[in-house]
Amino acid sequence: xxxxxxxxxxxxxxxxxxxxxxxxxxxxxxxxxxxxxxxxxxxxxxxxxxxxxxxxxxxxxxxxxxxxxxxxxxxxxxxxxxxxxxxxxxxxxxxxxxxxxxxxxxxxxxxxxxxxxxxxxxxxxxxxxxxxxxxxxxxxxxxxxxxxxxxxxxxxxxxxxxxxxxxxxxxxxxxxxxxxxxxxxxxxxxxxxxxxxxxxxxxxxxxxxxxxxxxxxxxxxxxxxxxxxxxxxxxxxxxxxxxxxxxxxxxxxxxxxxxxxxxxxxxxxxxxxxxxxxxxxxxxxxxxxxxxxxxxxxxxxxxxxxxxxxxxxxxxxxxxxxxxxxxxxxxxxxxxxxxxxxxxxxxxxxxxxxxxxxxxxxxxxxxxxxxxxxxxxxxxxxxxxxxxxxxxxxxxxxxxxxxxxxxxxxxxxxxxxxxxxxxxxxxxxxxxxxxxxxxxxxxxxxxxxxxxxxxxxxxxxxxx
Ligand code: ADP
Numbered sequence: 001x002x003x004x005x006x007x008x009x010x011x012x013x014x015x016x017x018x019x020x021x022x023x024x025x026x027x028x029x030x031x032x033x034x035x036x037x038x039x040x041x042x043x044x045x046x047x048x049x050x051x052x053x054x055x056x057x058x059x060x061x062x063x064x065x066x067x068x069x070x071x072x073x074x075x076x077x078x079x080x081x082x083x084x085x086x087x088x089x090x091x092x093x094x095x096x097x098x099x100x101x102x103x104x105x106x107x108x109x110x111x112x113x114x115x116x117x118x119x120x121x122x123x124x125x126x127x128x129x130x131x132x133x134x135x136x137x138x139x140x141x142x143x144x145x146x147x148x149x150x151x152x153x154x155x156x157x158x159x160x161x162x163x164x165x166x167x168x169x170x171x172x173x174x175x176x177x178x179x180x181x182x183x184x185x186x187x188x189x190x191x192x193x194x195x196x197x198x199x200x201x202x203x204x205x206x207x208x209x210x211x212x213x214x215x216x217x218x219x220x221x222x223x224x225x226x227x228x229x230x231x232x233x234x235x236x237x238x239x240x241x242x243x244x245x246x247x248x249x250x251x252x253x254x255x256x257x258x259x260x261x262x263x264x265x266x267x268x269x270x271x272x273x274x275x276x277x278x279x280x281x282x283x284x285x286x287x288x289x290x291x292x293x294x295x296x297x298x299x300x301x302x303x304x305x306x307x308x309x310x311x312x313x314x315x316x317x318x319x320x321x322x323x324x325x326x327x328x329x330x331x332x333x334x335x336x337x338x339x340x341x342x343x344x345x346x347x348x349x350x351x352x353x354x355x356x357x358x359x360x361x362x363x364x365x366x367x368x369x370x371x372x373x374x375x376x377x378x379x380x381x382x383x384x385x386x387x388x389x390x391x392x393x394x395x396x397x398x399x400x401x402x403x404x405x406x407x408x409x410x411x412x413x414x415x416x417x418x419x420x421x422x423x424x425x426x427x428x429x430x431x432x433x434x435x436x437x438x439x440x441x442x443x444x445x446x447x448x449x450x451x452x453x454x455x456x457x458x459x460x461x462x463x464x
Contacts, residue, residue: 006184009192010054016196017047020203028210035082039206042082043199046075050195053181065111069124070104076131079202083138086209087145103127121172121179125165132162135202142209146216150208157194157201164191240417247428255302262302266295300359318463319361321352321388321395328365328386335373335382346387352395354460360436364444367429368399368456374422375403375454383453394442395462400455405448414446433458 021043028036049071056064077100081091107127110120136158143151168187171177177185273288325345335341369384376382383402388395406414413419415434420427430446437444442460449455 006188007054007056007058010050010181013192013195013199014047014050014054016199017043017050019047020199021047024203024207027207031210031214033210035085038078038082038085042075042078042080043203044075045071045078049075056181066104066108069107069127070100072124073103073127073131074100076128076135080131080134080138083135083142087138087141117179118173121181122169124181125169129162129165132158132165136162139205146209146212148209148212150205150212153208154202154205157198157205161191161194161198164194243418259299259302262295262299266292266299269295315357315359316355317358318353319356319358321354321397322347324358324361324365325386325388325397327362328369331362331365332369332384341373341376341382341384344383344385346385346389348389352388352390353463354395354440355463356440356460360440364433364436364458365399367433368458371429371456372399372401372403372454376401377403379403390462393462394459396457396459398455398457400449400451401453402451403453405452405454406446411447415444430456 021040024043025036025040049068052059052064052068052071056068058064077096081096084091106123107120110116110123114120136155139151139155139158142148143155164187168177168191171185171187172179172183177183177188269288269291272284273292276282276284276288325347329336329343329345332341332343336343372384373382376384379402381402385398385400387398387400390396410421415430416427417431418427419431430444434444437458437460440460442458444456444458446454446456
């Protein structure tokens, strides 16, 4: 232990206690933490007391004994005041002043009047141990309240320091050391070592406490923002559902109201036809038959709309996809005949059937084909490739066009009700098609093909 030059050791620990709080203070200064200055000041005073202790015998006793003891207790007290402030329990300064005064007064009495080294040593040790114990307990309260790992380290460092100081009392009484602050017995060496560790751990721990808080606040702010965005998204969804519901109601009312005049038109056409027959006049026959057929068709469409809205009255039947594609081909008849659209169809060798409502299925194709025709408007030759194949239990029907495809921003919204990029668009085509596909136990998706155009893929469960 001779290698341990005690005044130097105390001086080094003292300097450490001076530097570390200053560094902490500089780092935390811009965060406006009220207890920062108290904590830093406490550390500085304690560091100063250690330097004074190291100067015993060289500097006047009033500095190295009385003042050193006063600072030794005042330093940890100020740190305790800082921690109490963080806990929301500010310290009464009168009490603090009283405790420090009594402590120094008793010390001075034992030193100057009683002249008892062992009593003076015991008193000084008890005071220091009690103040560190208090600091440790306050740090534990902070750790429990904030679940802070940094506060836990501060707590452990101070509690252990307090235990080591207490242990020195019986050790000195048992003759294993001298009743002085500076002795070179093994326990004192451990104590000095632990004082160094505490200087580092307590200051870094105090810093960590605030950085943990900052992180927590940032995390809470991010959580709050996420919740707000979620609420915003939800209210948008509700508004959209509301619009959908209103549109559904409007469509239902329209379908209901229009069926009456349509029936009347049908009957009037019938009467005109009968009158024409009675006059044996065939000149309007073709037009009247056309009128009949179209009125019937309009009435069919209306009853389909009502059935779709009321989600009943669907007529599911077994449909061969080869047949369905042939119907689409017929629908595009005019365009293909005039050579403005090249339709390519790839069908599976075996027949592939699905269970579906033919009217609703043709509604999907009408929507998708209409979009493809609009998208390929500027092309010298419009191309549409319809491909049908089977994958597991699902039939796949893809329609690929040679239009410009969908940019990312459009792709992420296409199929959402009311989303459209067209000045005259309703933004309902893909949305209704998706709903119909889902009602059939399948799905509908839109994306871009490798050649650049859009590709819509409809999947439906296969039936035997
Ligand atoms: P609408 O046709 O009334 O706009 P849709 O729901 O059918 O409503 O389509 C939504 C949007 O998806 C369209 O406005 C368009 O931007 C995009 N879209 C759909 N099909 C295609 C396609 N084949 N090529 C490029 N864009 C398409």
